[in-house]
Amino acid sequence: MARIGVFICHCGENISATVDCAKVSELAAGLPGVVYSTDYKYMCSDPGQSKIKEAIREHNLTGVVVSACSPRMHEPTFRKACAEAGLNPYLCEMANIREHCSWVHEKGDATTQKAFDLTRTLVEKVKNNHPLESIKVPVNKTAIVIGGGVAGIQASLDIANGGHQVILVEKQPSIGGHMSQLSETFPTLDCSQCILTPRMVEVAQHPNITLYTCSEIESMDGFIGNFNVKIRKKAKSVNEKLCTGCGLCTTKCPTKNIPSEFEQGLANRTAIYVPFPQAVPNKPVIDRANCRYFLTGKCKVCQKLCPTGAIDFEQEDEIIDVKAGAIVLATGFEIKNTDFFPEYGYGKYKDVINGLQFERLASASGPTQGAIRRPSDGKTPEKVVFIACAGSRDPAKGIPYCSKICCMYTAKHAMLYKHKVHEGTPYVFYMDIRAAGKNYDEFTRRAIEEDGAKYIRGRVSNIYEKDGKLIVRGADTLLGGKPVEIDADMVVLATAAVSCDGSESLAQKLHVSYDPYKFFAEAHPKLKPVETNTAGIYLAGACQAPKDIPESVAAASGAAAKVICLFSNDELTREPIVAKVNRMPPPIFSTCMGCEMCISICPYQAIDKENITNRNGEVIKTIAKINPGLCQGCGTCVAFCKSKSIDLEGYSNKQVYEEVLALLNN
Amino acid sequence: MGAINEIAARLLETGEAKVVIGYGEGSFGSVRPAFARNQEEAEKLIYDKRCTQNLAMYVYKKEISPLRKLAIVANVSTLRGIIRLASENQIKNGDIITLYINELGEVIECKALSEIEICLAEITPEIKPEDKELIDKLDAMTPQERWNFWISEMESCIKCYACRQACPLCYCTQCAVEVNQPQWIPVAANTSGNLEWHITRAMHLSGRCVECGQCGEACPVNIPIHLLPIKLAEEIKNIYGTVSGMKIQESNTLSTFKPDDKENFIG
Numbered sequence A: 001m002a003r004i005g006v007f008i009c010h011c012g013e014n015i016s017a018t019v020d021c022a023k024v025s026e027l028a029a030g031l032p033g034v035v036y037s038t039d040y041k042y043m044c045s046d047p048g049q050s051k052i053k054e055a056i057r058e059h060n061l062t063g064v065v066v067s068a069c070s071p072r073m074h075e076p077t078f079r080k081a082c083a084e085a086g087l088n089p090y091l092c093e094m095a096n097i098r099e100h101c102s103w104v105h106e107k108g109d110a111t112t113q114k115a116f117d118l119t120r121t122l123v124e125k126v127k128n129n130h131p132l133e134s135i136k137v138p139v140n141k142t143a144i145v146i147g148g149g150v151a152g153i154q155a156s157l158d159i160a161n162g163g164h165q166v167i168l169v170e171k172q173p174s175i176g177g178h179m180s181q182l183s184e185t186f187p188t189l190d191c192s193q194c195i196l197t198p199r200m201v202e203v204a205q206h207p208n209i210t211l212y213t214c215s216e217i218e219s220m221d222g223f224i225g226n227f228n229v230k231i232r233k234k235a236k237s238v239n240e241k242l243c244t245g246c247g248l249c250t251t252k253c254p255t256k257n258i259p260s261e262f263e264q265g266l267a268n269r270t271a272i273y274v275p276f277p278q279a280v281p282n283k284p285v286i287d288r289a290n291c292r293y294f295l296t297g298k299c300k301v302c303q304k305l306c307p308t309g310a311i312d313f314e315q316e317d318e319i320i321d322v323k324a325g326a327i328v329l330a331t332g333f334e335i336k337n338t339d340f341f342p343e344y345g346y347g348k349y350k351d352v353i354n355g356l357q358f359e360r361l362a363s364a365s366g367p368t369q370g371a372i373r374r375p376s377d378g379k380t381p382e383k384v385v386f387i388a389c390a391g392s393r394d395p396a397k398g399i400p401y402c403s404k405i406c407c408m409y410t411a412k413h414a415m416l417y418k419h420k421v422h423e424g425t426p427y428v429f430y431m432d433i434r435a436a437g438k439n440y441d442e443f444t445r446r447a448i449e450e451d452g453a454k455y456i457r458g459r460v461s462n463i464y465e466k467d468g469k470l471i472v473r474g475a476d477t478l479l480g481g482k483p484v485e486i487d488a489d490m491v492v493l494a495t496a497a498v499s500c501d502g503s504e505s506l507a508q509k510l511h512v513s514y515d516p517y518k519f520f521a522e523a524h525p526k527l528k529p530v531e532t533n534t535a536g537i538y539l540a541g542a543c544q545a546p547k548d549i550p551e552s553v554a555a556a557s558g559a560a561a562k563v564i565c566l567f568s569n570d571e572l573t574r575e576p577i578v579a580k581v582n583r584m585p586p587p588i589f590s591t592c593m594g595c596e597m598c599i600s601i602c603p604y605q606a607i608d609k610e611n612i613t614n615r616n617g618e619v620i621k622t623i624a625k626i627n628p629g630l631c632q633g634c635g636t637c638v639a640f641c642k643s644k645s646i647d648l649e650g651y652s653n654k655q656v657y658e659e660v661l662a663l664l665n666n
Numbered sequence B: 001m002g003a004i005n006e007i008a009a010r011l012l013e014t015g016e017a018k019v020v021i022g023y024g025e026g027s028f029g030s031v032r033p034a035f036a037r038n039q040e041e042a043e044k045l046i047y048d049k050r051c052t053q054n055l056a057m058y059v060y061k062k063e064i065s066p067l068r069k070l071a072i073v074a075n076v077s078t079l080r081g082i083i084r085l086a087s088e089n090q091i092k093n094g095d096i097i098t099l100y101i102n103e104l105g106e107v108i109e110c111k112a113l114s115e116i117e118i119c120l121a122e123i124t125p126e127i128k129p130e131d132k133e134l135i136d137k138l139d140a141m142t143p144q145e146r147w148n149f150w151i152s153e154m155e156s157c158i159k160c161y162a163c164r165q166a167c168p169l170c171y172c173t174q175c176a177v178e179v180n181q182p183q184w185i186p187v188a189a190n191t192s193g194n195l196e197w198h199i200t201r202a203m204h205l206s207g208r209c210v211e212c213g214q215c216g217e218a219c220p221v222n223i224p225i226h227l228l229p230i231k232l233a234e235e236i237k238n239i240y241g242t243v244s245g246m247k248i249q250e251s252n253t254l255s256t257f258k259p260d261d262k263e264n265f266i267g
């Protein structure tokens, strides 16, 4: 006979303000099978938990229902309390009478009745619960970090310094990400390369880090502690083991006019190239889409020159299988290009550039050695207009969010310009100056007060070319919308930061969620900012939302700390909420017909086949078998199996059915 | 003696098959399934226009299955049924020899499943004209009219499960209707119980049905119950371009998880 205890929580006043908790408890006491029922101000508190434990012991309970908040937060709390009192934790269930009831309804009898109904369904469910044992799985102590920007670099170094193996996967030929393109960085104006390059080198030399460049994730399966990942290492056409990085090949390549990605198209590169001088690894790769040999079948100049015979035109993509216990996503962001803006000339005006292009112009290692010259004719611009929020905070453009970094880097750009062109005038069109951060407001103030940047609050409606000038037309909203027109020599758009190319397909491969803008979603915006909803996969840097360097690095170290915590366990316990194929005595063995259709439907590749054999080892029947280590309890196979041979532990058909029935038989 | 009888006799003689499943003369000018286990029975097999039944449903019946290897006289539906059964692992290659009678009346003997696939590659399955007519009529209805049509049809269902017994793909030892812990589908033959049974049946056959129409054929109260799975098969063909029971591979259309599946059918 079931002996169920029901515990109604007031959640301070969160529940009791609209639900008559004492009444719910009283009604629950009258339910068949309920032998004890009570209500209390905070069930999750120590005295609250003690009430549950005492009741279990005193009334010999066989099941517990706690009607309180969402199980997401406190199910573990109450299950643990039950376990401490000797009751199997999976005989404890929660009814959510807060989010599903008190918060969404007004005070009244109907609300109290609903709280009771929710409680009642769980009482019916728990009567059909049976004890479950948690599942133990080993932890593979290797981490995969995807993306080698500053966030990926930081996470890799932290995990590697914690004594664990790291596999860093970078899509480009070099690590470094956007930070390697920056000139000087706010809020201190220190040189970006100078602080980043040493860390890039440290990655390359770290005994615990394996670096794969020109590589991407092909597929992933498995689960926390036990991921199986296939990495596609694209053919570089250069044998890394033989190449010494002398760079001879790049000097003689006849294809020289390919716009350099690193220089944002402001300079050219060859078909066999190293993206930038400080690249890690500092070995060239062949860009097959542009290489003369791959296009015409003739050339191979680089091969003739290479003293070590490292050039390998036949090299093929390689698929590398790795096993890992944790994954850190650090694939960063991208910015919109100028061609996104019809009002600013659709990218057809050469002197309308984006922020990254300005970074390259201002960079000592850039195409102009740090001199600010406009791309069209190489002249030093006398008036430069910087437009913040280009695309950002603009629902009409589909980007309603703030790109966060632009206010700061625009102030930086205005400053750098003024430092380099003393007689020049920087204008900044802005919506608001968002400079929250340590020393950030001081920084933007300095741009205005010391470097004379002229800040105009308002949007720019359009730009057109006239007599070698760019006419920038806007309005000054602080002066009641007074029209402003500036004949600029160059315009820099602080274009919106967006999620990186391919983030959606990567998220799907890794089963992590993403927001409407395809930035990866954190598990909880406040309490789990570096975790994803998939256990064992963490977030670092700007792949989650636009972030500046300090934030990206902080998140990376946070993610690394999570990984190291995880790796401090040899084994993990998992919830036993997994699917099971039924078994029964011969001659049926199982009602599973071995159609194997569930094998292809399982999103987690958790199902395999199993042979049932007789004493002589002959196969009598082949049925499906679910690997409890891989199963995520999604229930897809349960719903699919036509012979109803699969059931989900903890959410069995019977349990759910009884819950529904309880509601219907009101 | 026709080719069928000769081949059946040979297969039984050489022991290549223990039984040949085919058609025989029934009473009042009808045909019935026939099982030839010896020369005499082989002589009585027939094949003509009346032989439309899909015999594939016999290959897994517990009286027949132990007799594998089997041979089976096959029309297109039977071939498709066999391919589908093979793709669901209910038949292994080599379990069965099919004697497919093509449009010209020639008997094509397939010993391997791949040979059946080759035969099927030549064929574009078509729905019977009278079925097409009714489907078009149903398509032209408003959802409410369609609902009323099916409710009134299903009203007369007596839950005899003949439709299930006739279907080559209803091979489960435990059918969903027999699950009583919990009892998802009520046993009683009443409106809601009948509806639940038929929705379940249609869903279980969606993407699997080989469009033979046997279920409708078997119904003692003449419900055109085959139109539900057949219509679903058409929908699947239109959306995914796949047809069940033509190839052993690539037939798990509705039961394959793909991360890039678009959910554009929602809303």
Ligand SMILES: Cc1cc2nc3c(=O)[nH]c(=O)nc-3n(C[C@H](O)[C@H](O)[C@H](O)COP(=O)(O)OP(=O)(O)OC[C@H]3O[C@@H](n4cnc5c(N)ncnc54)[C@H](O)[C@@H]3O)c2cc1C
Residues within 6 Å of the ligand: A146, A147, A148, A149, A150, A151, A152, A169, A170, A171, A172, A174, A175, A176, A177, A178, A179, A182, A184, A185, A186, A187, A215, A216, A217, A330, A331, A332, A333, A334, A335, A355, A356, A359, A405, A409, A412, A500, A502, A506, A540, A541, A542, A543, A547, A548, A549, A550, A552
């Ligand atoms: C114009 C401009 C100026 C800025 N100035 C400053 C500044 O002064 N100070 C400051 O603090 N911040 C500045 N920032 C912000 C700074 O660039 C970012 O905070 C920082 O780059 C974020 O680092 P990240 O590693 O998260 O991403 P990223 O730098 O974008 O690095 C991501 C890396 O992941 C790789 N990757 C992407 N997809 C994949 C994939 N599928 N598989 C494998 N690898 C992949 C990319 O190739 C890249 O190497 C500026 C940004 C811009 C646009």
Ligand code: SF4
Residues within 6 Å of the ligand: A581, A591, A592, A593, A594, A595, A596, A597, A598, A599, A623, A624, A640, A641, A642, A643, A644, A645, A646
């Ligand atoms: S469990 Fe169900 S779906 Fe899976 S193989 Fe068995 S019968 Fe088929």
Ligand code: SF4
Residues within 6 Å of the ligand: A578, A579, A601, A602, A603, A604, A605, A606, A607, A626, A630, A631, A632, A633, A634, A635, A636, A637, A638
């Ligand atoms: S419940 Fe079924 S479909 Fe879902 S993960 Fe587990 S085995 Fe796979």
Ligand code: SF4
Residues within 6 Å of the ligand: B166, B167, B168, B169, B205, B208, B209, B210, B211, B212, B213, B214, B215, B216, B226, B229, B230
């Ligand atoms: S038409 Fe009917 S009997 Fe034939 S396969 Fe489809 S559901 Fe089964």
Ligand code: SF4
Residues within 6 Å of the ligand: B156, B157, B158, B159, B160, B161, B162, B163, B164, B215, B218, B219, B220, B221, B222, B223, B225
């Ligand atoms: S054969 Fe006809 S009457 Fe019998 S269960 Fe099927 S639909 Fe109902």
